[in-house]
Amino acid sequence: MVLKIFFPQCCNRADSGLLVGRWISGHDSAVVLAVIHYPFIPGQVKQYVQQMQAQSGVELSVLGSWSLPKEGQEGMESFLRDLSTIFPQERWLQIRRQMGKTGFTCEVLSRDQNAVAAQRRVKKQKKEEEEDGDAEEKEEDEEKVIFVHYEQRKVMLSQLHPIDSGDAKTDPPSELRQVFQTVALSQPLFFLDKYDDGPLKSTHWQSEGREASIIVELLKQASVPLCLLLSWMLSVWTWICSVRIFNFYPLRFLSSKLSTCVQLSYRTEHMKTLSSPKPAAGHTQFMRKANMLVSVLVDVALGVLLMSWLYRDDHITMLANTLVPAADHVAKELDQLLQWLMGAPAGLKMNRALDQVLGRFFLYHIHLWISYIHLMSPFIEGILWYGGLSACLGLSFALSLLSDMVALFTFHIYCFYVYGARLYCLKIYGLSSLWRLFRGKKWNVLRQRVDSCSYDLDQLFIGTLLFTVLLFLLPTTALYYLVFTLLRLVVVLFQGVLHLSVDFINSFPLFAVGLRVCRSYRLAEGVKFRVLCDEPGVALHLLMEINPLKVSTVVQTYRTPTYSCYPRDSWLALVKKLFVGELIYPWRHKTTKAD
Amino acid sequence: MMEDETFTDISGKTISLDCQSHSSFCREFTVSSPKVSIGKVMVYTCSVWLLAYAVFFITQNTAVLSSAILITLVGMMFHIHFVKVDHESLLIIGSLGIQVSSSYASGREITTFIEMSKIKDIVINEAIYMHQIIYYLCVLLKDPSEPNAVSSVVPLFQSSKPRLNCLVKVYKSCQEILSKSQ
Numbered sequence: 001m002v003l004k005i006f007f008p009q010c011c012n013r014a015d016s017g018l019l020v021g022r023w024i025s026g027h028d029s030a031v032v033l034a035v036i037h038y039p040f041i042p043g044q045v046k047q048y049v050q051q052m053q054a055q056s057g058v059e060l061s062v063l064g065s066w067s068l069p070k071e072g073q074e075g076m077e078s079f080l081r082d083l084s085t086i087f088p089q090e091r092w093l094q095i096r097r098q099m100g101k102t103g104f105t106c107e108v109l110s111r112d113q114n115a116v117a118a119q120r121r122v123k124k125q126k127k128e129e130e131e132d133g134d135a136e137e138k139e140e141d142e143e144k145v146i147f148v149h150y151e152q153r154k155v156m157l158s159q160l161h162p163i164d165s166g167d168a169k170t171d172p173p174s175e176l177r178q179v180f181q182t183v184a185l186s187q188p189l190f191f192l193d194k195y196d197d198g199p200l201k202s203t204h205w206q207s208e209g210r211e212a213s214i215i216v217e218l219l220k221q222a223s224v225p226l227c228l229l230l231s232w233m234l235s236v237w238t239w240i241c242s243v244r245i246f247n248f249y250p251l252r253f254l255s256s257k258l259s260t261c262v263q264l265s266y267r268t269e270h271m272k273t274l275s276s277p278k279p280a281a282g283h284t285q286f287m288r289k290a291n292m293l294v295s296v297l298v299d300v301a302l303g304v305l306l307m308s309w310l311y312r313d314d315h316i317t318m319l320a321n322t323l324v325p326a327a328d329h330v331a332k333e334l335d336q337l338l339q340w341l342m343g344a345p346a347g348l349k350m351n352r353a354l355d356q357v358l359g360r361f362f363l364y365h366i367h368l369w370i371s372y373i374h375l376m377s378p379f380i381e382g383i384l385w386y387g388g389l390s391a392c393l394g395l396s397f398a399l400s401l402l403s404d405m406v407a408l409f410t411f412h413i414y415c416f417y418v419y420g421a422r423l424y425c426l427k428i429y430g431l432s433s434l435w436r437l438f439r440g441k442k443w444n445v446l447r448q449r450v451d452s453c454s455y456d457l458d459q460l461f462i463g464t465l466l467f468t469v470l471l472f473l474l475p476t477t478a479l480y481y482l483v484f485t486l487l488r489l490v491v492v493l494f495q496g497v498l499h500l501s502v503d504f505i506n507s508f509p510l511f512a513v514g515l516r517v518c519r520s521y522r523l524a525e526g527v528k529f530r531v532l533c534d535e536p537g538v539a540l541h542l543l544m545e546i547n548p549l550k551v552s553t554v555v556q557t558y559r560t561p562t563y564s565c566y567p568r569d570s571w572l573a574l575v576k577k578l579f580v581g582e583l584i585y586p587w588r589h590k591t592t593k594a595d
Numbered sequence: 596m597m598e599d600e601t602f603t604d605i606s607g608k609t610i611s612l613d614c615q616s617h618s619s620f621c622r623e624f625t626v627s628s629p630k631v632s633i634g635k636v637m638v639y640t641c642s643v644w645l646l647a648y649a650v651f652f653i654t655q656n657t658a659v660l661s662s663a664i665l666i667t668l669v670g671m672m673f674h675i676h677f678v679k680v681d682h683e684s685l686l687i688i689g690s691l692g693i694q695v696s697s698s699y700a701s702g703r704e705i706t707t708f709i710e711m712s713k714i715k716d717i718v719i720n721e722a723i724y725m726h727q728i729i730y731y732l733c734v735l736l737k738d739p740s741e742p743n744a745v746s747s748v749v750p751l752f753q754s755s756k757p758r759l760n761c762l763v764k765v766y767k768s769c770q771e772i773l774s775k776s777q
Contacts, residue, residue, distance in 0.1 A: 002620060002690040002776065027712075028690070144620060146691065174710050528706045529686065529694050531617050540618045542688070547706055 002144045003108065004029035005093065006179055006544075008152040011035050012097075014203035015070070016080065019063040019093065020049060020189070022182050027175040030093070031182050033152075033189055034204040035066050038079075042086045044199050055188040064093030084109055103538030106145045145539045149532070152205040154521040155183045156190075158546050159283045161525055161557065176527060230275035234268065259400040260390075263502065266563055267394070270296065287512055287558055294511040295560065299394035302505075306398055307391045316388065320381040324373065327409070331370045338362055341479060350476045358480055362416060369412040396502045403498040410491045417488035418583065424481035425581030427470055434467035485578065509558035513551065520548035602761040604628070605729050612761050620689030620772050624765050626755045627682040631675070631700060643667050675700040680754035687769055689776040693717075693734060695751055707749075711776060713737055715745060717769045719762050730759045732766060 006029065017037040023030050036045055045062065053060045065080035084092040092109040160180050164173060173181070190206045192198065255261040270292045280286035310316060342359035344350065387405070391398035407414075436442060437460070442453035455463070515522050524546045532541040549557075577584050604610050613625040647663030679700040686694040693714060696706040715735040722729050731750050738746035752762075 004691060144618075146621075146688070148691075174712055176710060526708050528696075528708060529688065529691075531621065531623070531686070540621050540688075542691075547708065 001028050002146055004146045004148060004175075005095075005106070006031040006148045006150055007095075007104075008032060008034075008205065009149050010152055010205045010207075011066070011203050012149075014066065014068065016067040017065070017202075018045060018083070018087075019066050019095070020052075020060060020202070021063045022059055022061065023063070023090075024175060024178050024182070026172065027178070029175060029179075030063050031179050032063060033060070033183065033186050034202045034207075037201045037203065040200055042083070046087075048200055052186075052189050056186050058182055058185045060186070060189070061089065062087040063089070064091075064095065067094075067096045068099065070099070101538075102533065103541065104147055106147075106539055108145070147539055147541045148529075148544050149541065150179075150183075150544045152183060154546055155180060155544075156187070156205075157184075157519075158521050158524045161523065161549055161553070163284060163557075180524075224277065227275045227277050230271060231277075234271055234275060237268065258404050259499065259502070260397065260404050262563060263396055263400045263506075266506065267296070267396075287509070288560065290511040291509040291558060291560055294514070295506065295508065296394070298510060299396055299505055300392070302395035303391040303393065303398055306395060307388060310388045310391070316384050317381060320384055323380055323384075324377045327373045328370065331366050331373075334366050335363065337483065338366075341483065345479065348475060348479070350479070351473055354473055354476050358476070361419075362480075365412055365415065394505075396505045399498050399502050399505075403495050403502075406491065406495060406498075413484070413487050413491055416484045420477075420481040420484040421581050421583055424477050427474060427477050428581050431467065431470050431474070434463050434470065437463040438467055481581065503562055506562045507560045509555060509560065512554050512558035516549060516551055516554045521546045523549040523554060525549040525553070602757055604756045605727070605758060606756075610755050610757055610761075612757070612764065614764070614768065620775065621687070622768055622772060623684060623686045624768070625682050625684040626752050626757055626761070628680055628755045630681070631679055636671070640667055672701075676703060683752050683755055685751055685765065685769075687772050689772045695734075695749070697754060709734060709736070709749065714773075717766065717773060719759075719766055720748070720750075729756065730762055731756070732762045 004027075011032065011034070014035040015037045017035045017040070019032050020034045020036055021030055021032040036048075049060050049062060065083055067080055081094065084094075090110070094107040094109065095104050096106075097104045158180065160177055164177065189202075190204050191210065192200065192202055193207050193209050194201060195209060274289060274292055274296075280289050338359050341350075342355050387401055388398070390401050433443065436450065437455065440452060440455070441450050443449075444451045512523070526547045528545045528547045530543045530545065532543050574584065602610055602612055608629050610629065611627045613627070615623045615625075617623065643663055643666070647660055651657070651659045676699060681698050681700045683695075683697040686696075688694075690711055692708055692710040694706060694708045696704055698704040713736050715737045717732065717734050719730050720733050722731060731752070733751060734749040735745045736747045736749065738744040
């Protein structure tokens with residue numbers, strides 16, 4: 001079997017000493033974490049290793065010896081060889097390197113055989129392999145070694161995807177996952193740097209001095225009072241929201257329909273998660289919190305940008321001044337549309353009486369709506385001004401407020417649509433039922449099927465009359481229904497675009513994408529190997545690099561779940577509903593249970 | 596051991612296979628496709644620009660010319676970065692795993708590493724594609740729940756599509772290493 005030794009790149013030039021690391025059971029491999037230098041006292045080394053094992057939870061042990069002889073250190077090798085008796089292990093690795101040569105040599109001593117007979121050389125002679133068949137047989141049962149060089153800091157910080165959920169699975173984690181976990185958990189081992197005055201000196205990625213960033217430390221100190229303040233403010237806000245007066249039915253129903261209120265409650269949930277004083281447990285939690293924080297900050301920044309544009313140069317007055325004429329224009333267009341329908345639209349001949357009734361009914365509604373707009377016109381500027389203030393909470397709030405305002409201002413179109421749809425729906429049901437009567441059949445409610453039925457003569461007579469009447473009135477109603485459904489769909493589309501952009505702001509994982517772009521080794525999909533220049537007669541050396549995750553996978557994995565609105569029906573079901581005249585509410589919110 | 600015989604792919608274009616043996620249990624195979632020929636590039640560019648000049652002659656709108664230049668440039672960049680594969684390589688390391696990588700003409704490399712514990716075997720499969728029967732080399736992956744079932748198949752050398760003689764060579768070499776490590 002081939003023995004794999006994962007060797008950190010930072011220890012390539014370390015002074016001679018002992019190797020500390022972990023044997024990975026079941027895979028015949030070892031991870032070297034640090035090198036403890038000579039001179040040392042073996043008892044202190046044992047104590048240190050046990051202390052580190054208790055702190056980190058990783059099964060650390062002394063793997064073997066490392067020798068890089070410098071001038072004046074001749075007796076090192078025999079000393080290091082004798083150490084295998086002091087640290088009893090299953091296998092004792094003796095890795096040697098000469099300055100100037102790139103390859104390592106490794107000897108493996110096994111506990112049950114004695115030292116002299118068990119020294120199996122692991123020199124790789126390429127020429128011997130190819131030409132000498134006998135030499136191959138001799139090396140058949142010798143142990144082969146692969147050195148896999150890894151960059152310790154990157155492997156420590158990286159997270160392999162797909163993320164292990166943590167619960168006990170049926171199969172043990174793979175070899176690479178165990179290597180990554182070992183390095184990540186051995187953080188206490190990397191705290192001992194060369195400026196410590198302790199009895200032991202070791203080499204690892206942080207041995208030149210512990211790394212820390214002043215900004216990160218300051219933020220950590222500042223975050224505690226900030227979190228307390230935030231959680232206090234949130235508790236006050238939740239208390240206000242849960243006051244009894246707000247729980248009455250109409251207000252409750254309204255607040256579940258208005259997208260601003262939904263967005264408000266959603267963001268409150270986020271802030272509650274962010275303001276909890278406990279640090280994040282695990283990688284997923286940390287990424288979620290970071291994504292939420294970055295998304296809130298970007299949202300607020302964009303909102304403030306929007307505000308600075310809006311409140312400058314009297315843009316609000318300009319907007320308010322164009323709003324009322326725009327509403328007038330829309331009302332005039334609708335007027336013209338209805339006059340056209342009341343005449344002979346597209347050359348179709350309408351039933352005059354019904355046409356006039358429906359047309360006058362809708363015209364009166366438009367008249368009401370226009371008077372309402374004119375009533376509100378002095379207040380519009382004030383409304384816009386105060387509404388624009390909501391943008392300081394975030395761009396998503398401004399957008400949801402806009403969507404709500406659009407819904408309010410086009411309420412008459414919604415009403416027209418409902419009237420037209422109900423009328424049309426009634427007509428269609430009546431027609432279908434009377435058509436069955438025309439053919440002598442009946443709908444059996446008990447059996448949910450169509451049965452034949454014998455009607456009386458007067459029933460047939462009246463039924464046929466009504467059927468004819470309804471049939472000839474159908475084009476008029478259908479036309480009105482068509483026009484108002486199209487208008488309603490336009491409004492729904494516009495609202496849908498606004499909702500989708502709010503959803504995008506809420507759910508896009510900006511922090512994860514930024515991490516993937518700037519520190520791509522943190523999110524790893526796998527590893528890449530590269531063969532380092534190998535010399536004949538030396539074991540195989542590979543370089544292990546981190547293969548970063550694809551951007552699309554990053555977005556998919558780290559999307560924040562939202563109350564996203566998505567189409568409720570498929571296209572076919574939607575068309576069918578439109579044809580029959582059922583009221584359509586194309587966007588469904590995940591939280592609302594009532595259909 | 597370096598080898599460079601002439602093999603062809605399934606459509607008849609010449610490809611080259613390069614086998615490198617880093618040690619007794621580590622081998623690397625690289626299949627290189629033919630490079631982008633300058634003649635083809637010139638033919639495409641000239642035809643696009645002639646068409647653009649003809650349209651310009653009719654409409655007298657200079658936007659046609661600039662858009663033709665833009666389209667040609669963007670198309671070429673897209674082709675060498677996303678479409679044209681320069682060489683594909685397979686690195687097999689006994690008892691560690693198999694690494695499959697394909698590098699494009701612009702230098703972009705896509706690498707995947709499959710661990711030895713997930714690999715069941717490497718086989719040559721047949722596929723019927725319209726009127727042809729083509730052979731392809733693929734890696735069979737184990738199903739974690741059932742040790743004898745194959746959960747998925749990873750085809751190798753998909754862009755270069757070498758013929759059977761090339762595949763047999765790679766197959767024999769890989770089986771020597773796989774048999775020792777499993």
